[in-house]
Amino acid sequence: MTHHPISSVDALMGLLARCAGVWDTPDRSGDPVDILDHGLQVAALLAVSHPDDEELQAAGLVHDIGHHLVPGDEAGHGTHAATAVEGLLGPRVARLVALHVPAKRYLAATDPDLALSPESARTLGRQGGPMTSAEAAAFEAGPDLAAAVALRRADDAGKTVGLRGPALETLGTWRSVLERVAAGHAGAGSGGC
Numbered sequence: 001m002t003h004h005p006i007s008s009v010d011a012l013m014g015l016l017a018r019c020a021g022v023w024d025t026p027d028r029s030g031d032p033v034d035i036l037d038h039g040l041q042v043a044a045l046l047a048v049s050h051p052d053d054e055e056l057q058a059a060g061l062v063h064d065i066g067h068h069l070v071p072g073d074e075a076g077h078g079t080h081a082a083t084a085v086e087g088l089l090g091p092r093v094a095r096l097v098a099l100h101v102p103a104k105r106y107l108a109a110t111d112p113d114l115a116l117s118p119e120s121a122r123t124l125g126r127q128g129g130p131m132t133s134a135e136a137a138a139f140e141a142g143p144d145l146a147a148a149v150a151l152r153r154a155d156d157a158g159k160t161v162g163l164r165g166p167a168l169e170t171l172g173t174w175r176s177v178l179e180r181v182a183a184g185h186a187g188a189g190s191g192g193c
Contacts, residue, residue, distance in 0.1 A: 005087045009178045024067045031119045032161045035064050041158030056147050058089055058181045059096035074123045090185030096151055103152035105131045106139045117159050
C-alpha cells in the first residue's frame, strides 16, 4: 500500500479536491468524468434515494479515491479506498466502499438487465467477472446487501458529463455530511452516541 489512512475531514476534503482532473485510468480512456465529479454524482444520487443514510452517501462520495491513491489498480481500488477512510468514517462506510466492486460482480451475475458503462464492462473481467452462484449466495448473506447494491447502481448511473443541478452541489456542501459521519464513528468508538 502506498498511502496512509486519512486522519481528518480536512485531509479527506483535500484528497477529494485533488481528484478533480484525475480519471479512473491514467490515460483517461475510462469513464467520461473525473473521480471528483463521479463521486459527487454518486453521493447526490444516494442522497435522493437514501436521504437518511449519510454513511451510504459518504461511501458514494469516496468510493473511487483508490484510483487516485494507487493508480492502475482496477481490482484493488475499492479496498485501497476503504482502508484509507475506515479510521475516519468507520467500518460500515469502509465496508460499503470495499463492496462496490463485488456488488458489480454480483449484479453482473444476478441482474440480466444490468447496463454497465463501457469502462465498467471492461474492468469486470479484471475484477473477477460475474460471481458464481456460490459467490452470489455468500454476498447475499453478508452485511449491508441492499446498501452495497444501491451504491453500485448509483456508481453505474453517476457518470454523466457536465451534470449540474440542485442535487449535485460543490464538494464543500458535503463537508457537513463527512463531519457528521466522522463524529458518529468517533462517538461510537469512545462509548458515546
